[in-house]
Amino acid sequence: YQRCTVHFYRNVLARVPKSKRPRVAAMLKAIHAMESREASEAKALEVAAELDGMKLKEAARVVRDGCAETLTYTRFPREHWRRIRTNNAIERLNREIRRRTRVVGTFPDGR
Numbered sequence: 001y002q003r004c005t006v007h008f009y010r011n012v013l014a015r016v017p018k019s020k021r022p023r024v025a026a027m028l029k030a031i032h033a034m035e036s037r038e039a040s041e042a043k044a045l046e047v048a049a050e051l052d053g054m055k056l057k058e059a060a061r062v063v064r065d066g067c068a069e070t071l072t073y074t075r076f077p078r079e080h081w082r083r084i085r086t087n088n089a090i091e092r093l094n095r096e097i098r099r100r101t102r103v104v105g106t107f108p109d110g111r
Contacts, residue, residue: 002070008066008067012062013028013059036074037071045064048064
């Protein structure tokens with residue numbers, strides 16, 4: 001399961017005051033900028049500890065609980081990371097299906 005990094009960032013930032021969001025966003029992006037999975041996991045723990053220090057316990061909990069799901073792409077060869085880091089292709093396909101089914105309105109039931 002690969003969780004979208006953008007949605008992960010949104011979930012964390014929703015628990016952060018607006019004045020601290022730019023700093024926390026930079027910290028979150030640093031997690032995914034690491035060269036290896038081990039370094040990313042270590043950085044995630046470091047970021048969570050720093051969030052605890054900033055008295056942002058809920059945001060720290062979200063980082064600890066959800067960061068591993070955003071790092072699934074690191075199990076694949078490095079040359080594929082850029083393409084599979086987010087699941088935007090799947091999300092785009094689902095949006096297209098919803099768009100087309102809304103136009104139809106109701107589907108015939110065979111009667």
